[in-house]
Amino acid sequence: MNAEDAGANLAREADESHGRTVAAERRALVQALILVLLTLWTFRDEVTKSVAQASTMTQAAHGLALPALAVMLLYCRRAELSRDLQKGSWWGAVLIILAVLAYAVTTWPFYVSYVRKLQFVTAFAGIALVVGGWRILWRCGPLLVLTGLAMPIGWNTYSTLSIRPETLTMDTALKALNLLPDMVVRLQGTELHYVHAGVQGVVGLGDAHNGLAAPLALASVYVFVTFSRVRPAWQSAILLIVAIPVVALGNLLRVLLHACLTVWSGAMPAEGLPRDVALVLSLVATYLVVAAASIVLDHLFVEEGGDSRVATTIRR
Amino acid sequence: MESKDIVRTGAIRRLCSPIFGTTALILLVAAVALDPAMTALDIHFRKTSILPRVSLSAFDAATLPSFKSAPKESPFLDPHPDDDAGTRDHVLQRLQERDANGTDGQVILFVTYYSDPNDQVPHTPEVCYRQIGGVVRAIGSRTVELGQGDWPKRVEVRTVIVEQELANAAIAYVFCANGRFYTRRNEVRLALGWPGDKRVYFSKIEAVSRFERDEQPDLAMARACKLLSEVLPALLTRHFPRQADLKHRAVGAAR
Structure with a gap:
């Protein structure tokens, strides 16, 4: 094999590696989107209430900015997120089960609105784990804090x-x-x-x-x-x-x-x-x-x- | 199978890793089943109300060992912020230590009783006194002794010192839900939801003792706590429902 072939091979491998990374990123993004939508559907009662509160109470209005802030934060940290993307963890599924159970218990018999709202944070943490593993959960920490602060x-x-x-x-x-x-x-x-x-x-x-x-x-x-x-x-x-x-x-x-x-x-x-x-x-x-x-x-x-x-x- | 279908199946297979597929399935099942299940449980186990044995409006201060009704003209006392208590079953009385005269040794006793499971647990003094111009200077807790009887020997009560324009207030209060005592609203809500009893009631018992702005609050707070230590057994003995009556539904009560 001459130097030209070796160089071409290296370039091809780099292209393939880049292609795999892009595919993994896209897959993670689609998975995250699907799980977020399913979470919002599961917790729809609290979503409706929180949006209504944020729309009518000035003291909770900053919650309306959460989706925009979340997207901007993810965009700003995209390089880190891409680098740390790993295989998902089953602990994410466990966290999501815990969030659903806590949501159910705080719906009946113990209606505690704020604890119920905080289950968004638990569920989003679970989604980060399912999609990208522990390092992605760590990287998404600020996003989870913002979600917690946005809950009225x-x-x-x-x-x-x-x-x-x-x-x-x-x-x-x-x-x-x-x-x-x-x-x-x-x-x-x-x-x-x-x-x-x-x-x-x-x-x-x-x-x-x-x-x-x-x-x-x-x-x-x-x-x-x-x-x-x-x-x-x-x-x-x-x-x-x-x-x-x-x-x-x-x-x-x-x-x-x-x-x-x-x-x-x-x-x-x-x-x-x-x-x-x-x-x-x-x-x-x-x-x-x-x-x-x-x-x-x-x-x-x-x-x-x-x-x-x-x-x-x-x-x- | 056409090549397009093969590509599509491959993409879906790559997207649906076991972890993702399981998690999505869990959320899907929860989204479909959670609301109807919770509604069914709520209806099936819904608790019903229970009236007090003797209405609180018939509360008799003469049964208290250390306090009597205060003279009607009491310029020292402002209106209570919770005069509109949201329930007809309540006590708002001005009491005075038996050995005191004039405006000395006065305490306001304010007790509200609720038995509709949908009733809001009432606001606490540290929140509502601010709405009428009070500045909360201290929040703490004390233990009051209830003496011998079919109730806890000691109960923790919450204490609040409020600075006001005319006279400061030393406030001691406690919640009672189905015979058990709590100092926080959320604890009461948890107690009301706790499975077991078929009927519910809850009550807020509050004693407010005034003191001059240049005085220390210790005496006034001791007076408020002393009143609670005498009022709580009286309420449990005469007014609040018996524990046994909470265990079964009222005859003919709808689920």
Whole structure:
């Protein structure tokens, strides 16, 4: 065999290998789509309820963005997913059986809406295992977290969970607002009563449910930005550790902006515009903070490592 | 077989690995059978309601060893946030320690009774007091002693300190579902769904003791817990249904 034949053979093998990879990717994609559709059909009652809740409750509206975020996240991580694609695991089928059983039990006799909704996460984890094995499940972790964050939590559960962090947020906002000139603010329930330059008014921060809804939206943005690109595990770990303070500060910023916009525009206590503008600005701020943190981490990594593989990893 | 069919069969065979095929089959069966099965089970095992032995509106504070009815004019007490309790069977009384005078030693007793299995478990004070301007400052739990009787000797109750404009509130509350005590709404819901009993009731028993903004809440909370320790046996003895009556359906009750 001469060198030309050997080269042709190698090229043919590479083509065949590439063809097999593409075929495996396509097969995995079709299998995942079929299983997701079957899951949605099985849990159709909860799908209908969740979509209705997300469409009518502003505090759950970020859930509507889940499909788009999921597709974008998968697209951003496609190279990793393709590389880690393995034979499916039977544990996926076990997880799906568990999800179906848990869904059944929380339908009757123990109707617990939120636990029922969380079975989407269990089922999607099972699908990842069935389609691509354990490494794909690991890679799909952020997607599962986003799915969990998108599930609307019942009003009472939400209120109970939110009391402590919300009270802390409002107490801090109260102290910050009282530092402003000509401003006297006191907290009453979930409302801030203020006197500013002789004008009295109320900032309706909303009931308990509205108060902590924003952190879920902020956390969704955080998770999406953190995992929308491939980064070393230590970077992801650092970003996840600082997630809680960043989200808490984002929420505090939202409350402060809401209060300031209401006071300075003379808006009514429960007017939507100041609330919505404050939410959008706090989402943008959270996005910028995560993006800045990512850039800082990337630069630290390159400077300390000084290795060509590092640059390759980051470029990829 | 034509070549196109061979290609199609091969593609389907490659797509349907054993794991994928089994999982898809499981989901398919669940999609078709889950809803009808759950509906049938729900109808077959549906629990029915049960009335209290003596209506709660007939609750007699005179039977309590340490408390009496408070004088009607009580400027110290605000309206209770749950005045609209969603049930006719409830108690809302202002009580006072027997050795206290004026507005000292006052406690609001608020008990609601529900027996429709479809009734919502009522809101808890830490949630609803915020709706009327309260700021929750502490949430915890305490154990109250119920003494000797056909009931648990000790019961854990939930405690809440609420800061309000006029006077702060020390609140102690507990749920009772089919004779068992719980401190969280979800526990009550699980208890109501638990198979076994044929009939259900649930109740929220709440004691609210006010204290001045510059006072410590300890005394007020001790008073609220003391009231619960006396009220719970009274409710179990006179008002709430007997355990034996929960085991079978009411005569003529529809499934």
